[in-house]
Structure formats: structure tokens, C-alpha cells
């Protein structure tokens with residue numbers, strides 16, 4: 001593993017084990033977490049993660065990292081088709097407790113051709129989890145903020 005920023009995109013049920021296995025390697029790094037808990041795929045832990053919200057749940061699975069929830073609320077087709085689109089960019093909601101990590105994540109979102117919208121701390125990741133009104137919706141930053149009442 002290398003780099004200052006690590007993006008984790010694996011089935012959510014594998015996150016606890018990965019957090020254990022890579023604990024020392026990930027410690028202190030900025031980690032972008034895209035995972036969405038899905039009970040059919042990930043079992044009962046997904047229900048608990050959805051109840052808590054992924055920002056809170058993932059932080060428990062990834063101790064010591066500078067966690068940012070990112071790119072979980074856009075599906076892979078839109079990620080490809082909407083990157084760097086003409087006109088207003090598509091918004092990517094972000095949540096994190098570390099201001100510097102959020103700033104780095106925001107730059108990466110822009111580099112990827114989208115517009116970052118910092119929703120709030122990790123506890124606010126629930127606002128754009130599965131089942132929320134913005135989940136996998138293709139929205140501009142203005143539309144996203146309006147739907148979330150930001």
C-alpha cells in the first residue's frame with residue numbers, strides 16, 4: 001500500500017476485517033470510504049451500520065484513520081458518464097470529522113470532475129446513506145443542498 005490518501009471500495013461486510021488487517025498501515029492516513037451496507041450481501045452487520053449511519057459505523061471499523069465518506073451516493077454508471085460533464089457539475093456529498101482530510105477529499109472530487117459538498121461531520125453521513133433522498137440521485141450542488149436542507 002502507498003500514498004497519503006487511500007480509497008476503500010469493497011463490500012461493506014469486509015470492512016471490519018480489513019480495518020483489523022491494515023490497522024497499522026492505515027493509521028493516520030486520509031481514507032475515503034465508498035462502501036454501502038447491504039444486508040443481503042453483508043449480513044446483519046449492515047443493518048446495524050445503517051441504523052448508526054455509515055460515518056459512525058465505518059469509523060469504528062477503521063480506527064485511527066482520517067476518515068471521509070465519499071463517492072458512496074453515486075452509482076458507477078453516473079461516475080463514468082457524469083464526470084467533467086458540460087454545465088453544472090454533479091455533486092458528491094462528503095462527511096468527515098477532519099477538516100484537512102475533507103479539504104483533500106474535496107480537491108480529489110474536483111479532479112474527478114464533480115463538485116464536492118461537505119455535508120458535515122461523520123455523523124451526518126447518514127443523510128446521504130442508502131435510502132436517503134439524495135442516494136444515487138444525479139444532482140447539482142444546489143439541488144443536493146436543497147434536498148438536504150443545508
Ligand SMILES: NC(=O)c1ccc[n+]([C@@H]2O[C@H](COP(=O)([O-])OP(=O)(O)OC[C@H]3O[C@@H](n4cnc5c(N)ncnc54)[C@H](OP(=O)(O)O)[C@@H]3O)[C@@H](O)[C@H]2O)c1
Pocket residue numbers: 009010011012014018034035036037038071072073074075076077
Ligand atoms: N457499484 C456501485 O455503483 C457502487 C456505488 C457506490 C458505492 N458502492 C459501494 O462500494 C463498495 C464496492 O462496490 P463494488 O460494486 O465495486 O463491489 P465489488 O465489485 O463487489 O468489490 C470491489 C472490490 O472489493 C474487493 N473485495 C471483495 N471482497 C473483499 C474482502 N473480503 N476483502 C478485501 N477486498 C475485498 C474485490 O477485490 P477482488 O477483485 O480482488 O476480489 C474488488 O476489487 C461496496 O460497499 C458498494 O456498496 C458501489
